[in-house]
Amino acid sequence: MTSLAATAPIPLPAIPHPLRWLIALTAGIVSALILAALVRHVATGSPTLSARSIWLPIHLGAAIPIVPLGAWVLVRRKGDRLHRLLGRIWAALMMVVALSSFGLVGMLGHLGPIHILSLAVTVGIPRAVWLARAGQIRAHLRGMVIIYGSAVAAALFAFVPGRVLGAWLFG
Template identity: 40%
Template structure:
């Protein structure tokens, strides 16, 4: 592991990583700890702010230039911005089930899913985490993908049983 590629990266990428890493850690904490406590509310607000910074900073990253400097990953950033708004609105309305669903989607789609794409060989985080090793990030990304599919299928089957 080396931080050199990240330190040499444009400032937008550095800001993006500086927001997403604590968001990933804090998000994990929030998902496993008790909900509705004053601590949960405070840390949830911090987490949402980190997610908004992560999403906004991504609009200044144009490493994959497919359409006027943007790529499909920017659709996830748009999803994150609308999702953050939806999480706040539903928490304030005490619509906790919708709030939970949105926050889980933001975490697993916006952090875990999008994070898996950063490990594609040749990208900056691949170089940071694996020093440019070709096969390891593909195995990690495949593992994350399978875990996401498994979690989503569990959620879908749980919803079917409830209806």
């Protein structure tokens, strides 16, 4: 015998509470470092972007908002229209960052180890979007968390001496 009662919707997976705090904390720290580097760059007149290729302003313009925006998308409610809109914006920014990185000259020459991350992002973002559309939400969430964590790690490496944000922040 079948029941005519409506079944409850399957709840979307959420980021565990301790991981939410970690995401928020790292996003705050990295965002504060980026803001401090930008303020110091403007205040001290350190080398400008005009002396470098067009790829650097494109890369930085897309990279700067990905840390706070990605954190917001990960810690807020999932599955609603705002989540999908902000997720699409974040994914597009990540693709711009990844693709523009191939136009940058790294510390080790043109291509360096960081470009492995760029390749992973150019494959991972479309895959994670496909997973969400295919209804594989847990796999989508796992992929996006990994990509976000990689982006935060890459942002922290941008403060290494010899890199642009490092030079802006530390002189």
